[in-house]
Amino acid sequence: MRADAARNLSSVLRTGARLLAEDPSTSMAAIAAAAGVDRTTVHRRFANREALLRAVFQAKLDSAERVLDEARLTEAPVPVALHRYLEGIIPVAREWPVDTRRMMQKDPEASARREAQSARLSTFIQRACDEGHLRADIDAAWARAVLDALVDSIAHQFPAVDAPQAADLVADAFLRGLGVT
Amino acid sequence: MRADAARNLSSVLRTGARLLAEDPSTSMAAIAAAAGVDRTTVHRRFANREALLRAVFQAKLDSAERVLDEARLTEAPVPVALHRYLEGIIPVAREWPVDTRRMMQKDPEASARREAQSARLSTFIQRACDEGHLRADIDAAWARAVLDALVDSIAHQFPAVDAPQAADLVADAFLRGLGVT
DNA sequence: GTCAACTGCAACATTGATGTAGCAATAAAT
């Protein structure tokens, strides 16, 4: 593969992710146009629409997996691991804004990978519960859902907040809440 | 209009909202089939796809508006109004799970109504800030986003939790967070 | 019982998206 080909492929993936996030039914033609390449070129790279989606998901899963690895969720102290995870995952959510939960259902392989990553995070949340970092009356599944919701919110609705500050905001809201206590 | 016609219309709207929430590109044929009516019947009720979407949005906006009215966001004490709003809005989110922010962009009228409702809630959040119910370092827009995220999360990912308990969970996570302090 | 409204069904036209193939032009690699 030549250099320009690789550049085009990556451009299509990123542009596609952005457009598909706004409108999951965005046409291949629209993605190609936004990426600045011809429609047929996209079809040469990706056998069909599914293949394009799979490639986008895989790119997101790759990035997310790297973040999970580097956060050392099982070894590092909970507050440290949490912050490292947040600082890593927020840029991933921004770069690949596609909603993996909804759009990957037809792709069993990607779905399985996603489940595995989800399980790693859930295990971490459970550890946070067990080690007393969360209140005893908090359900682990609820805590997990809250964390995901906060990440998505800061990632997509506040793109101007840089990753370290965003991680602070999320960790703070997650652990302390927003009210005066 | 006869009784069965009204029943069918309402059934199409609710079924459509449910399917469109899972997959915004769900076909009219799929919605009609899930609602148990013929495809042409749906076309008789709604001139086109846009009209069907508009009707769904309008139904959601009507319900949400009623909740905002009854919560007395400007008069009632903040904690009371917050809880009343949550207990009302969570069933609305569940009954009409469509993502209004994304899907109403092509409908300026509905978009304007949505903006107006959004502004009412933002004003309420601002009052909560001003009256000292939120920490002084909390940005009102961030607080607003967190509240929305928590509502969506409990509404869609924990459908088994009933509305009063769900409202408690959200208000608690919003004000106090999940961590030990 | 009659009438009006409503429905399902079949058929049809239209449109937009998808996917393929061929060909000429271009640019990197050798």
Place this chain on the structure above:
DNA sequence: ATTTATTGCTACATCAATGTTGCAGTTGAC
């Protein structure tokens, strides 16, 4: 300079979704 890979463009076939029409059957209202 020649080869090779890649691209844009055009044309085409296909398919799924949309929207319309006519007709016969059913059901509620009067």
